[in-house]
Amino acid sequence: MKRLLEKYDLLVAIMAVGIVTRSLCRHLQDKWRDRPVVAVDSALSCAVPVVGGHHGANDLALLLAERMGLYPAITTATDASGRPCLESVAGRLKADIVNKSSSKSINLAFLTEDVPILRLKGPKILLVDEDVAVLKAKGLVLGVGARKGVSSEEVLQAIDQALAESGRKREDIAFLATAWLKKEEEGLLEAAKSLDREIVFLSREELNSQKPSTPSRAEDLGLAGVAEPAVLALAKRLILPKKAYGRVTVAIGEN
Structure with missing residues (x-):
């Protein structure tokens, strides 16, 4: 067995x-x-x-x-009663249950009521009671680096190429990640808006604490890299090491 x-x-x-x-x-x-x-x-x-x-x-x-x-x-009580359960909600939302001990309280509540689902956008710190379930969105983390003045079309084309090589699609993306230096990069911001995804901007310390597998021109700026270190900092596993597509670099990780 x-x-x-x-x-x-x-x-x-x-x-x-x-x-x-x-x-x-x-x-x-x-x-x-x-x-x-x-x-x-x-x-x-x-x-x-x-x-x-x-x-x-x-x-x-x-x-x-x-x-x-x-x-x-x-x-199982919820299914036998035709009610949802925490696990099915997490599956539908493509999320991981962070505090699994909450499942008993949540599933008991589901038997008699509709439990509200709230979505919070960070940065925030969440302090919850034992009967509150915390879900963390699963999906792809796309680390993106780009030359100054890059267009949104270039960024989207690079992302699509990287996704195709990984056998994934845009719908699988959870969020984008890049360096704090790119906060004003219009092409990158417009691409994220087009994808309807958030961008996480990482600090120098967060990027340099990672050990990317590929060299980067960002070393000239005192950085270990951008695309791949961003993924390593935020994803459970790296599925596509940093690759250059014209003036854009993309790395992909998964949670």
């Missing part, structure tokens, strides 16, 4: 729920790390999410119902 859980993202076990439970119990960690598992009876009549209901098991049971006619025996 351990090998299967490590190898696959989702599991369908054609056996009794009791057998599945006994097989799984020694390998369970918590609801955020456990693999979604659905038990299906030998007659292929019922699909029961056993573990990870809000993390894929419920959706898998519904898929089996749609494709094979099985009855989806979904037992």
Whole structure:
């Protein structure tokens, strides 16, 4: 069982729920790390999410119902009541749940009321109670460097080329990032406005604290770089190292 859980993202076990439970119990960690598992009876009549209901098991049971006619025996309170849950809201918003401990309070609240969703734009510091969920937007971080006087068309063309090379599209962009020196660069500002995305301006210290994999002309300005250091500072992983497209450099990271 351990090998299967490590190898696959989702599991369908054609056996009794009791057998599945006994097989799984020694390998369970918590609801955020456990693999979604659905038990299906030998007659292929019922699909029961056993573990990870809000993390894929419920959706898998519904898929089996749609494709094979099985009855989806979904037992999570919010789904059984036709109500949303924190995990589904985060998925719809393409966001990570920062304070996962809030899920119990939020999901209990969802059973009886519509929980409001507020979006805050920074820079801000957020102090919350235990029953307030904090979501952090996922998506691509585009680090952008540009020569002075660059046009928005040049910036957008460079971004589109970088996205195409990464197999991504504009809709995947969470925000842009660049150096504080570019706060007045009209072409860059206009490009961000055209994309309907915010720009984060990083300080010299923030950029120079990173270790980019590629050399940069920004070294002449005493910087480790712009595009790639900006991504390294703000994204979980780098998926496209800095690359030059004419007068624009682009690096892409992902959260």
